[in-house]
Amino acid sequence: MPRHQDVKDDIIHLRSAGVDLGKRFLLACVRTPSAKRAGSWSLETERFGTTTGEIRRLLSWLVDHQVDVVVMEATSDYWRGVYYRLQPHLNLMLVNPAHLKGIRGRKTDHPTTRPSSPGPGPRAW
Numbered sequence: 001m002p003r004h005q006d007v008k009d010d011i012i013h014l015r016s017a018g019v020d021l022g023k024r025f026l027l028a029c030v031r032t033p034s035a036k037r038a039g040s041w042s043l044e045t046e047r048f049g050t051t052t053g054e055i056r057r058l059l060s061w062l063v064d065h066q067v068d069v070v071v072m073e074a075t076s077d078y079w080r081g082v083y084y085r086l087q088p089h090l091n092l093m094l095v096n097p098a099h100l101k102g103i104r105g106r107k108t109d110h111p112t113t114r115p116s117s118p119g120p121g122p123r124a125w
Contacts, residue, residue, distance in 0.1 A: 013068040019058070021078040025049055030065045050078075055085045061081060062090060073097045 020027040026048040034040040044065070048058045062070060070086065071093045072079055081093060086092055 004107060015065065015067045016064055017065070017067045017070045019072045019082065021075050021082060023050070023076075023078060026054070026058060026082065028061065030062070030067060032065060032067075047110060050081070052085070055082055058082075059086055059089060062086070069093060071095055 015030070015032045017028055017030045027045065028065045029043055031041050031043055032044045036042075038048060046058075046061055048054045048061075067090065069091045070094070072083065074094050074096055083092060083094060
């Protein structure tokens with residue numbers, strides 16, 4: 001009688017992107033293999049607005065970088081407009097932010113995403 005083995009395949013996307021969704025702007029980062037050094041990665045970050053024209057610019061930027069997959073956090077309802085405009089053209093992953101909290105190497109907010117002036121009271125970050 002043949003035995004079944006559980007085989008776990010690791011999927012590695014050589015050209016990937018992450019999009020941080022916000023009410024006023026989107027921050028996208030593309031990771032691609034480095035042309036200068038084998039086995040290392042190049043990162044490029046770009047900021048986009050949330051208008052339809054800016055989402056089209058984001059789509060063009062992602063297509064130009066030939067990404068295999070784009071990961072977005074399902075933050076509030078901000079993801080919906082971006083997701084539905086990108087989905088026909090790109091392989092998207094919509095993830096729950098609560099599931100990402102313990103992942104090693106998780107980014108902290110980019111300096112451009114922080115408020116420029118401190119509000120009243122202590123800062124949360």
